[in-house]
Amino acid sequence: MDESINQICKSASFGLWKIGRIRRLLNRTLTERLVHAFTTSRLDYCNALLNGLSKTALHPLQTIQNAAARMITRSRRHEHITSILYDLHWLPIHQRITFRILITAFKCIHGMAPSYLSKLITPRVPKRALRSKPFTLVPRNTNNKKHYGPTAFSVAVPDLWNELPPGIRMITDFTSFKSHLKTHLFQEHYTDGF
Structure with a gap:
């Protein structure tokens, strides 16, 4: 690279x-x-x-x-x-990368992305109905070298998505999600810096 x-x-x-x-x-x-x-x-x-x-x-x-x-x-x-x-x-560069990946993940989850990308992530379906549904993704196995390990989209997205606060994961409006996500990443980075 x-x-x-x-x-x-x-x-x-x-x-x-x-x-x-x-x-x-x-x-x-x-x-x-x-x-x-x-x-x-x-x-x-x-x-x-x-x-x-x-x-x-x-x-x-x-x-x-x-x-x-x-x-x-x-x-x-x-x-x-x-x-x-x-x-x-x-946002600093490493946070901009995370932001871009999570925006793509949101589009995959809500049917706004191409099907070849959406097929790479799997939503976790609870066994019983829950009152609050903090939407999570099933993590992938990183042992398969064909998918380039932890940097592959299918492996990185569930990890990054599941680390988000439940309130952000539950947002369904794209503009609102983008705004809340940027604010979250901004606060996460700059609270450590100041």
């Missing part, structure tokens, strides 16, 4: 370089739009494939995201990046 990460970094940093050349002419809102168009869109494209990589392997992508955040806020290199990302309400 190193080659893939290097290619993403190249294209995203080239986008940042182009924005940097005209940054003095732009206000913060326009800069943020351009950064999303030329940089964060590249960081997010197919990022679910990077699931399971260590933070060290994802560090080059995090460096690009940090540079983009600094460009938007016009902050200096010595300023602590956590507070800048917090103010922008941006």
Whole structure:
């Protein structure tokens, strides 16, 4: 995956370089739009494939995201990046990957995803009717090497989904789920950082 990460970094940093050349002419809102168009869109494209990589392997992508955040806020290199990302309400790269996977899982569960993806996850059906149904998924066996172990979609999704609070798992509206999920991941990350 190193080659893939290097290619993403190249294209995203080239986008940042182009924005940097005209940054003095732009206000913060326009800069943020351009950064999303030329940089964060590249960081997010197919990022679910990077699931399971260590933070060290994802560090080059995090460096690009940090540079983009600094460009938007016009902050200096010595300023602590956590507070800048917090103010922008941006998730760090490893959380963005989790966010993207859980969004895909929601679509699979609610029939909004292609059938080939939906077949990879299995809902846990209780033996008797329960008053509250915190929807969970059946974890897959990671011994099968054909499915690339714990990083495979069918293995990673149940683990990530079942770790969500029951209130979020029970949401059926896509927009509401996205909002609650981002807030949950944001709070989970930044409560540890502050």
